[in-house]
Amino acid sequence: MRRRLRVLIAATLIALLGSLAPWWSATGAVGEAIVECTLEDPRLIEISGIAPSIRHPNVVWVHNDSSDAARIYGVDLGSCAVVAEVALRGVEARDIEGIAASRDARGRPVLWVADIGDNRDSWPNVGLYRIREPATLGRTSRKVREYRFTYDDRPHNAETLLVDGGRLWVATWQLARGGMYELLELRRSRDRAGGPVAIAERVGDVGPLITDGAIAPDGSGYVLRDYLDVHFFHGLPPGRKVASLPLPAQPQGEAITWTADGSALLAASEDDDRILRVEIPWWVRAGMRPPDHLVGDLNR
Numbered sequence: 001m002r003r004r005l006r007v008l009i010a011a012t013l014i015a016l017l018g019s020l021a022p023w024w025s026a027t028g029a030v031g032e033a034i035v036e037c038t039l040e041d042p043r044l045i046e047i048s049g050i051a052p053s054i055r056h057p058n059v060v061w062v063h064n065d066s067s068d069a070a071r072i073y074g075v076d077l078g079s080c081a082v083v084a085e086v087a088l089r090g091v092e093a094r095d096i097e098g099i100a101a102s103r104d105a106r107g108r109p110v111l112w113v114a115d116i117g118d119n120r121d122s123w124p125n126v127g128l129y130r131i132r133e134p135a136t137l138g139r140t141s142r143k144v145r146e147y148r149f150t151y152d153d154r155p156h157n158a159e160t161l162l163v164d165g166g167r168l169w170v171a172t173w174q175l176a177r178g179g180m181y182e183l184l185e186l187r188r189s190r191d192r193a194g195g196p197v198a199i200a201e202r203v204g205d206v207g208p209l210i211t212d213g214a215i216a217p218d219g220s221g222y223v224l225r226d227y228l229d230v231h232f233f234h235g236l237p238p239g240r241k242v243a244s245l246p247l248p249a250q251p252q253g254e255a256i257t258w259t260a261d262g263s264a265l266l267a268a269s270e271d272d273d274r275i276l277r278v279e280i281p282w283w284v285r286a287g288m289r290p291p292d293h294l295v296g297d298l299n300r
């Protein structure tokens with residue numbers, strides 16, 4: 001109940017703070033939303049992150065919120081069946097809130113899992129875990145490369161990890177205004193208590209209560225989402241904001257990513273058995289101003 005109340009308050013604040021936003025806002029939905037598939041597996045009750053597989057067509061990787069152990073699941077988008085379960089070997093999860101797919105320096109597909117939730121803004125450092133994406137689907141475990149980091153100002157709660165090749169950013173979850181932080185130098189940690197800790201440097205601001213985001217497949221831009229809207233940017237973070245558009249209603253929307261071809265977004269939520277596909281308007285993909293009939297002047 002407490003978490004539900006927090007989300008309700010957050011959604012109200014987003015609506016109020018939206019009146020101050022200087023970027024384009026359109027009155028229509030992002031695009032026609034369809035149900036990509038419906039989840040029936042009881043393990044997937046609190047989806048908080050989603051990322052497309054690089055190795056396996058039509059598969060996405062998801063994870064639950066803090067209620068689960070340190071593991072991720074592969075989901076087939078045709079049926080929503082769980083086709084893989086991967087345990088992160090030796091990891092004790094605190095609050096996993098983000099996942100991203102990329103390639104390492106040798107071009108091998110890897111998955112990044114971000115244990116970056118910090119509801120009290122108090123942890124001295126938080127963790128990132130990198131694994132090689134499994135070549136075959138099924139139930140397995142993977143040894144991780146662990147990286148610890150903190151922020152250059154103070155501890156933050158965060159739910160968003162963005163990865164482009166070897167570059168990583170974290171967007172923080174805050175009421176009035178969050179921050180975009182870049183991890184300029186990752187340091188592998190072998191000893192959580194005394195190992196090296198990297199510093200994430202603030203490179204820009206983001207809106208309130210950002211719950212997830214993803215880099216476009218071609219690296220041309222990225223999206224961030226909150227509980228109500230999706231925000232489009234051109235360029236890598238901090239980038240240039242081009243649009244903010246409402247998402248289909250979800251109980252507690254905390255996951256978003258791009259389809260493999262970059263033509264649409266996939267959205268998921270806690271307490272929702274649907275993975276939604278939402279088309280991206282043509283003018284957003286082209287980096288143009290929205291048609292006049294869609295522009296909502298929120299400052300009127």
